[in-house]
Amino acid sequence: MNSSTAQKLAIQRTEKSRIDQVDFENLVFGNIFTDHMFECDYKDGGWHNPIIRPYGPLTISPAAKVFHYGQAVFEGMKAFKDDQGKVWLFRPEENYKRINKSCVRLAMPEFPRDVFFEALTTLLKMDKEWVIPGQGNSLYIRPFVIATQAGVGASPSTEYKFMILMSPAQAYYTGDVRVEIAEHFSRSANGGVGAAKAAGNYAAQFYPTNLAKDRGFQQIIWTDASSHEYLEEAGTMNVFFRVNDTLLTAPISDRILDGVTRKSVIALAKQDKIAVEERRVLVSEIVEAAKNGTLKEIFGAGTAAVISPVSAFSYQGQVYELKKPDDSYAAKFKQELMDIQYNRSEDPFGWRFEVC
Numbered sequence: 228m229n230s231s232t233a234q235k236l237a238i239q240r241t242e243k244s245r246i247d248q249v250d251f252e253n254l255v256f257g258n259i260f261t262d263h264m265f266e267c268d269y270k271d272g273g274w275h276n277p278i279i280r281p282y283g284p285l286t287i288s289p290a291a292k293v294f295h296y297g298q299a300v301f302e303g304m305k306a307f308k309d310d311q312g313k314v315w316l317f318r319p320e321e322n323y324k325r326i327n328k329s330c331v332r333l334a335m336p337e338f339p340r341d342v343f344f345e346a347l348t349t350l351l352k353m354d355k356e357w358v359i360p361g362q363g364n365s366l367y368i369r370p371f372v373i374a375t376q377a378g379v380g381a382s383p384s385t386e387y388k389f390m391i392l393m394s395p396a397q398a399y400y401t402g403d404v405r406v407e408i409a410e411h412f413s414r415s416a417n418g419g420v421g422a423a424k425a426a427g428n429y430a431a432q433f434y435p436t437n438l439a440k441d442r443g444f445q446q447i448i449w450t451d452a453s454s455h456e457y458l459e460e461a462g463t464m465n466v467f468f469r470v471n472d473t474l475l476t477a478p479i480s481d482r483i484l485d486g487v488t489r490k491s492v493i494a495l496a497k498q499d500k501i502a503v504e505e506r507r508v509l510v511s512e513i514v515e516a517a518k519n520g521t522l523k524e525i526f527g528a529g530t531a532a533v534i535s536p537v538s539a540f541s542y543q544g545q546v547y548e549l550k551k552p553d554d555s556y557a558a559k560f561k562q563e564l565m566d567i568q569y570n571r572s573e574d575p576f577g578w579r580f581e582v583c
């Protein structure tokens with residue numbers, strides 16, 4: 228299915244950049260987009276007409292299958308500017324592989340590697356000024372694929388659109404996160420689409436997350452759908468539990484997104500000689516560890532916030548508060564990851580990808 232297009236990437240530049248109109252001191256995450264976007268269409272069994280053009284609206288049939296059957300997948304990645312003004316990506320190959328994995332699960336065609344990297348690097352070079360320097364600042368990159376064939380027959384679309392948008396993102400501190408452990412709702416099930424970055428996975432989380440917010444919690448830690456006894460992941464993050472000095476995290480399965488930040492944290496922990504156990508983690512063992520004082524930290528790992536420390540969790544109506552330890556693993560991994568992302572330290576794993 229990975230049919231390549233031999234066509235050359237077309238480029239239409241904007242006549243006037245919008246960058247002067249942007250208040251970079253007060254950005255709301257994901258609301259402002261750079262001058263250009265990438266677009267490529269799938270039809271008759273192949274990808275055609277790759278083009279970078281000024282960011283702007285699309286014209287799509289209201290019968291397009293994406294609106295009716297939710298055939299849509301996406302990715303989230305970031306570009307960083309170092310102190311010398313160079314732009315870097317972090318492990319982009321992982322996002323490329325994952326969007327194709329998501330496409331396969333949603334019966335959508337895979338996208339050719341050469342076109343993805345040419346589009347991504349060309350777009351970044353064109354909109355380089357939009358990558359704000361400074362620790363924590365970045366350019367959030369959103370590749371996505373939607374089903375564009377007009378027709379409300381419940382079958383896979385024969386036409387698709389692959390796009391890349393980019394949005395400047397400021398360093399932000401959301402505060403420590405209070406989470407609720409899921410006891411009723413589920414994010415994903417065995418054999419389902421939890422391991423894909425399918426748009427519908429996120430739509431399905433909004434309602435239970437709103438209920439948790441009404442009770443004073445920002446996020447839900449999802450548990451397995453069949454028993455609700457095992458901890459899996461949070462809204463847009465994988466989750467780590469530090470019991471004594473060992474890190475526990477759920478193994479990757481068809482219910483869990485194989486996070487790039489998660490696998491990077493595991494690699495750093497191994498390098499730092501911190502014990503990591505990728506295994507099923509019982510809610511009851513974490514509750515027990517919170518009660519007996521051996522639960523030192525819980526933190527989420529994901530591209531948006533890198534590492535988010537959890538300050539409290541709720542389970543069966545009981546709230547367990549967590550004190551920040553002096554030797555926080557969350558803070559240590561966040562700094563180590565950012566030092567690699569911003570080209571401030573060695574990159575022993577080869578994770579940095581130089582763009583321009």
Ligand SMILES: Cc1ncc(COP(=O)(O)O)c(C=O)c1O
Binds near residue numbers: 303
């Ligand atoms: C459901 C879910 N889990 C985990 C993650 C973290 O993945 P990554 O570290 O690749 O951003 C994300 C964000 O992409 C997500 O949406």
